[in-house]
Amino acid sequence: MSSVDVLIPNYNYGRYLRACADSVLSQDIDDLRLLIIDNASTDDSAQVAREIAARDPRVELRLRRENLGPHSSFNEGIDWAQSDYFLLLFADDFLVPGALRRAAAVMDREADVAFTYGRDVAIEGDASIPDIDPQPVDVPYRLHRSRAFIERFCRLGVFQIPGPSIVIRTSVQKRAGYYRTELPHSDDYDLWLRLALHGSIAELDCIQAGIRSHGANRSSELRTRQIMHILHTAEAAECFFTHEGRDMPDGAYLRRLARRGIAERAYWSAVSHIQRGEPGAMELLKLAFRLRPQTAILPPLGYLLRRPDTMRRIKKSLSIGKMPDIRMA
Template identity: 70%
Template sequence: MASIDVVIPNYNYGRYLEACVNSVLSQDIAEVRVLIVDNASTDDSTDVAKRLAAADRRVELLLRPKNLGPHASFNAGIDWARADYFLLLFADDFLVPGALHRATTVMEQDRGIAFCYGRDVAIQGNVAIPEIEPQPTSPPVRLMTGRAFIERFCRLGVFQIPGPSIIVRTSAQKRAGHYRPTLPHSDDYELWLRLALHGTVAELDCVQAGIRSHDANRSTELWAHQILHIRHTADAAESFFYHEGRWLDGAEMLRRRARRGIAERAYWSAVSHVLRGNGEAWKLLMLAFSMAPATAVLPPLGYLLHRPDTMSRMRSLLAKVWR
């Protein structure tokens, strides 16, 4: 049986912590450990964490007296991990039933897989975790080489994968290393690119995790201001190709492709903002033109053909404009 270590970083998410931990402990997998890393929370997080650890020996605690920032928590978890597989799960998110068994079964069957991920379900605010429709025990799996995964990111300028669903082979995580503090808002993107250097990537066609949206999310401001998210994505790409990615065959071509993909994403985000009457559109266009001057002359129509969600996004946007 495969074993898995789950790290749950926490800061003032005491109201979500128990549900998150229970979503892990209730998984149908024999060997699981949970490490709660609390970053000097000022709410009742430490009381909740101590109660959970007292009730289940699989729960371990790292309660910091001083807030060292999120990267210290992430990287302490990587150092702590010793199981076959590793998951970083934020305290406000959760796993759906069977998620760990589905992921580890796929990865046990193919030892070349560095990490796998599935789809997510979104919930809003402080509501309880909803009843999730049972997912298939053996879902369809799409395999990509690590290079294909990197090329897809470069083409689209974005990752369309939910972080809480990413199960990593611990040996690949150790080789890829730590999260980089120099990337405060796109550290995960850059690390996923590094992980892809160490094996195949598996995409599971099922719901694996839940993501909770609320005002205290660290990514809330970024998604509210799309230009910030796009700029941070560009930072992640530049960091990757400056460090480990520089040794890839055709690295400079890929770096330029990533820059163009991010610019094309900014262009179409600007179009979307125009249709919604959002004043950020001009800034997005200027960003697109600065990164890929050709977009000022020719609309990057090819970009839309590569995004699998183009039609659904267009229908949603047009419906909003019509209303």
Template identity: 60%
Template sequence: MAAIDVVVPNYNYGKYLRTCVESVLNQADVAIRVLIIDNASTDDSRDIAHSLAQDERVELILRESNAGTHASFNEGIDWAQNDYFLLLFSDDFLVPGALKRATDIMEQNSAIAFCYGRDVAVHGDDPVPIMPGRTSPVAFRLHKSRAFIESFCRRAVFQIPGSSVVVRTEVQKRAGHYRTTLPHSDDYEIWLRLAMLGPVAELDAVQVGLRTHDSNRSREFAARQLEHILHTAAAAESFFNHEGGSLEDCGALRRLARQGVVGRAYWSGIAHLLRGDMEAMRLLGFAIRSSPVSAVVPPVSYLMSRPDLAGRISSFFANSARSRHIVF
């Protein structure tokens, strides 16, 4: 039976914490340890954490002062000792069978650095949907290390539900801690580092529920498209300034990443412009300042690199009369 350590960072998400942790404890056919790290919450999180710790598989770190999210992430990495490691945010939850599916695939191929799956969206305080436990094995796609890194560079984005990422613990410890210099794109950067150490498995299965709500930091941040792109660029630069600098042809990859950032900003700007959104000027201005040639020659290669291009374009034209969003 595979053994997995799950770290649940929490700050003032007491109303979601029990659902999150119980979704881990109810996983079948895997050995579980859970560490709840509470960052000095002011709601009822501590009481709920103590209640959950009646299960001997649950351990607690309850801080008296808020040390920030990176401290929780990195303390969890230091704590982990079983074969596999998962960082699960306390407003998210696992679907039945998720950890068994992930670890089965990684047990079959000891080279895999980490795996991830798809997500189901839950809005606000809506109840967790009933999800049938999908049996193993499931289909998956194996991304070679360089191809995974190159894909990110080309598109300047990862479409990975962070709470679904199951990492081989010894690989996580080799990759090291999350970088505190990257407040909003530390996950992108560490996934690149992890991918240097082995291929990545993409599961064809829903693995996690992601909850969006008014106090969700990522939801607020995603609304500011240019800021998100700038933080993505910072993750790429940090990666190539450190571990990524040892990759063969790292200079070409860095240039590709910079081009990807420009392409993403440019086409995001075009999408905003077609909606009559003034954010378009900021996005297009950044793209043109970064690559003046894009003022006369649109970065079409970026569009062609998007596997979801046809769907995004058809969705845009189908919904343009209703001013729906298209996001690159």
């Protein structure tokens, strides 16, 4: 079995840190290391981290006296990583049993795979990690070739990937480099695009991780979250195609395609806001028209056909007697 390094960056998530670390340390991987970097938390995080390290020699700690920002933690973890595979896991999220073994098995088998990802389960607030049905041992998976993966992002204007489930080949992570500090809110999108330049991506047909939603990490104001997320996505795309993506054989075409996908996503998000009577529709429409003026004349119906979740959203809305909710997350 290959080796895996896991980084948990933490700031004031002491109430979640133990459960997150336990979800890593209980993985059925023989060669496993865990690094917890605490960014000068003001809660009991440092003490919780010390207790975790005291009972398991696989745990290393970096307890900072000064908050250097999240990117410093992410990039220090990349420098620290030396095993075959690498995972960055936020302290309020968790891994599903067997997740690392399943990811490693696929990457051991597929030498061209840059990273793997799977599905996620969501929990709210301070709820305990739920019992999750055992996932397949020999998990089915789908390979996405490098360019096809990047083009799919461009056409949709969004990644539909649970970040905590992403296990990366460490050698690829080293080549792709650091998280960019100039992208404080969409650095992950930019990095996933850069990683995809170095190989295929394996999508595992199983639950790999859990994502916790709570007030400290999710905006409660939908208008701000939607338009800001779309703007941040546009920033990540522009950054990628200004740098590494520029050298792709059809980089200019893909850059235009990304602007179109992001504009069409903004358009349908605006429509969804109108359906639900929520504020923010005009800002989203203005963004759509700025990025792609054609949307002011002709609704981009083709975008709905490209979204794999369109029919699910429509069926769900119809089943409860509401207008179809086609919000583009």
